[in-house]
Amino acid sequence: SAVISQKPSRDICQRGTSLTIQCQVDSQVTMMFWYRQQPGQSLTLIATANQGSEATYESGFVIDKFPISRPNLTFSTLTVSNMSPEDSSIYLCSVGHVYGYTFGSGTRLTVV
């Protein structure tokens, strides 16, 4: 299975600022997925990122708030924009499908 390097692992940010999270995969993958996991909760899909096309966002998530880049088949970024305390959460990237999904180690974001 693929190995994903995600960074930063954690950050504390001021409200109104933005944070960009990066994920690097050790192999080429068609789709990358971005999830949010609030404390004690399940994982919620934010968007699916395909190389060469616009990301597809799930209901409740918009591009202006969570812009995604996918410049090549091994890399993607998720930006959390104009942050508020409600954005405090763990953000994870993921790849895979037929043989299960592999996740990055996650970014623990605290907005103060």
Added chain:
Amino acid sequence: QQPVQSPQAVILREGEDAVINCSSSKALYSVHWYRQKHGEAPVFLMILLKGGEQKGHEKISASFNEKKQQSSLYLTASQLSYSGTYFCGTEDNYGQNFVFGPGTRLSVLP
């Protein structure tokens, strides 16, 4: 639509068995099972496909009842390392509408 998991939480003693259930109201193509330890990312355990057989490795196995849209994860002779939150994930068609269940918190005590 999010699948339902039961129980929400379970506490076991080392060596005891546990069953975690996952059910959906819609026809499923596949069911995934993941384990997440505190502070870590979820780790894939196994996938069960429509028309497939029961899966398993070591003391963890799972079944998929397509007619009832249910899957069960069986943990036999539990070990301390089995502690964590178990999530099922379901998709209703190949590569589509994958969604995680709410999770079942499993605690194994010595």
